Amino acid sequence: MILSCRHIYKTYIQGKLEVPVLKDVNFSMDKGEYVAIMGPSGSGKSTLMNLIGCLDKPTSGELILDGKDVSKLSDNALADLRLEKIGFVFQNFQLLPYMTALENVELPLTYAGIPKKKRRELAKAALERVGLGERLDFKPNQLSGGQKQRTAIARAIANHPKIILADEPTGALDSKSGRQVMDLFEELNHSGSTILMITHDAQIGARAQRRVEIRDGILYLPGQEKEAEQKLREEESRAAMQEGGEPSDEG
Numbered sequence: 001m002i003l004s005c006r007h008i009y010k011t012y013i014q015g016k017l018e019v020p021v022l023k024d025v026n027f028s029m030d031k032g033e034y035v036a037i038m039g040p041s042g043s044g045k046s047t048l049m050n051l052i053g054c055l056d057k058p059t060s061g062e063l064i065l066d067g068k069d070v071s072k073l074s075d076n077a078l079a080d081l082r083l084e085k086i087g088f089v090f091q092n093f094q095l096l097p098y099m100t101a102l103e104n105v106e107l108p109l110t111y112a113g114i115p116k117k118k119r120r121e122l123a124k125a126a127l128e129r130v131g132l133g134e135r136l137d138f139k140p141n142q143l144s145g146g147q148k149q150r151t152a153i154a155r156a157i158a159n160h161p162k163i164i165l166a167d168e169p170t171g172a173l174d175s176k177s178g179r180q181v182m183d184l185f186e187e188l189n190h191s192g193s194t195i196l197m198i199t200h201d202a203q204i205g206a207r208a209q210r211r212v213e214i215r216d217g218i219l220y221l222p223g224q225e226k227e228a229e230q231k232l233r234e235e236e237s238r239a240a241m242q243e244g245g246e247p248s249d250e251g
């Protein structure tokens with residue numbers, strides 16, 4: 001097992017207000033799996049991905065990544081783990097505009113402390129892997145949307161991460177380049193990559209091996225809507241108890 005989330009809660013504090021976002025999320029993934037997390041806007045998809053990606057910590061619960069409980073690590077240890085084990089792909093690519101494709105792919109390798117020669121090798125190999133071997137010296141504004149996203153995918157895979165996390169990776173692309181990016185993810189998965197992809201697009205989700213749904217911060221398998229409803233009610237009454245103290249004996 002590469003990932004295991006047990007009883008994960010995430011509550012943001014805004015001023016005096018507590019905003020519960022993830023409620024008792026239980027989820028795991030095996031090595032080599034390709035899973036889509038589906039759900040409407042605001043349901044907590046990115047919040048969950050940020051926890052799995054070690055960008056943030058759960059309020060409570062246990063998150064085991066590649067055998068390590070990351071919920072209790074220091075921020076520095078989390079950052080190291082992130083560089084070593086996780087490849088991120090975002091909807092808006094997040095490439096640095098003044099750097100070439102090659103330099104963009106090299107950057108996280110630099111942070112990971114990989115020596116110059118080795119990181120150039122890894123970055124080139126990754127760009128070749130995504131079909132951009134001829135575009136090493138292009139800056140993002142000289143690349144099409146699909147090429148930008150493939151550059152971002154090269155950056156994600158360059159250090160051979162344990163898991164690739166993609167948050168709406170086709171959200172900013174036209175349908176043709178979106179399909180090419182999805183083909184690439186499929187190819188990577190066939191050659192062994194573990195992929196967790198967020199999407200609210202059913203067609204895109206259908207291409208993963210397995211889908212889970214998240215609604216109002218509750219995660220469930222498709223077909224378990226009833227169980228999810230039940231859990232939501234339980235979580236709501238639990239929250240009401242914590243807030244309101246004693247139930248009223250009027251009426």
Ligand SMILES: Nc1ncnc2c1ncn2[C@@H]1O[C@H](COP(=O)(O)OP(=O)(O)OP(=O)(O)O)[C@@H](O)[C@H]1O
Pocket residue numbers: 012013014019021039040041042043044045046047048200
């Ligand atoms: N840093 C934060 N502080 C307070 N609330 C937050 C924070 N980040 C997210 N939220 C809240 O958590 C909820 C879930 O947000 P999240 O970004 O995880 O949704 P999402 O499912 O990724 O939505 P989308 O499909 O629109 O990207 C939202 O109600 C949002 O307002």
Ligand SMILES: [Mg+2]
Pocket residue numbers: 045046047167
């Ligand atoms: Mg999101």
